[in-house]
Amino acid sequence: MRLDALSKDDSIVAGLALLLAIDLVFLPWFSFSIISLTATDGPDSWTGLIAVLAAIAVVADVLIERMSPQTTLPNLGGSRTATRLRLAAIAALFVALKFILNVHFNLFGFGFWAGVVLAAALLFATLRASQDKAILAPR
Numbered sequence: 001m002r003l004d005a006l007s008k009d010d011s012i013v014a015g016l017a018l019l020l021a022i023d024l025v026f027l028p029w030f031s032f033s034i035i036s037l038t039a040t041d042g043p044d045s046w047t048g049l050i051a052v053l054a055a056i057a058v059v060a061d062v063l064i065e066r067m068s069p070q071t072t073l074p075n076l077g078g079s080r081t082a083t084r085l086r087l088a089a090i091a092a093l094f095v096a097l098k099f100i101l102n103v104h105f106n107l108f109g110f111g112f113w114a115g116v117v118l119a120a121a122l123l124f125a126t127l128r129a130s131q132d133k134a135i136l137a138p139r
Contacts, residue, residue, distance in 0.1 A: 009135045010062050013084060013125050017058035020091060020118040024052045027111025030102070036109055039098055047098040051119075054091035058084050058122070081130040088126040092119040 006014070028036035029048075039048030064071055065080050076083040095115055125135045 006062070006066050009125070009129055010066055012135050013088075013122070013129060014059045014062040016118060016122040016125055017055040017062075017088070017091070020095075020115065020122055021052050021055040021059070023111050023115045023118055024048050024055070024095075027114060028109035029098075029112040029115065030104070030107050031109035032107065038111060039095075039115060044098060044101045047094045047101065051091045051094035051098070054087045054094065055122070058087045058091070058126070061087065079130070081126070081132075085123075085126040085130040088119075088122045092123045095119040 024039040026038060029039045029041075030037040039045075040052060041048075061073065061080065061084055064073060073080070073083075076086045096119075099112070099116070128135045
């Protein structure tokens, strides 16, 4: 596996998507006095699971495109970057839906707040990449 095939922007997008997937599966989204629940635990665990699948699909899409350029994948929207933008939007949508279905500000744990930031950052990064702009401003 050649990691030098990944550009800085590809690494940022894949890293944000991977961190979001880890957050959704392992970090506490809801904290009660005796138990903590992740985004993939109930209530409404299906929203967390769909967000995880979309985030993993972003990582897989970046890796397949850069590590195996001869492999053709279906495009949503005409390009790989547009496909990643749509997958990131799906992940962000289901993170937002998890919030809407379970609004309890006093119960949200660290994982929820980190997940919101990561989902927004992933959406921003894929939007910039789909517009052929650098994700981070050049120095």
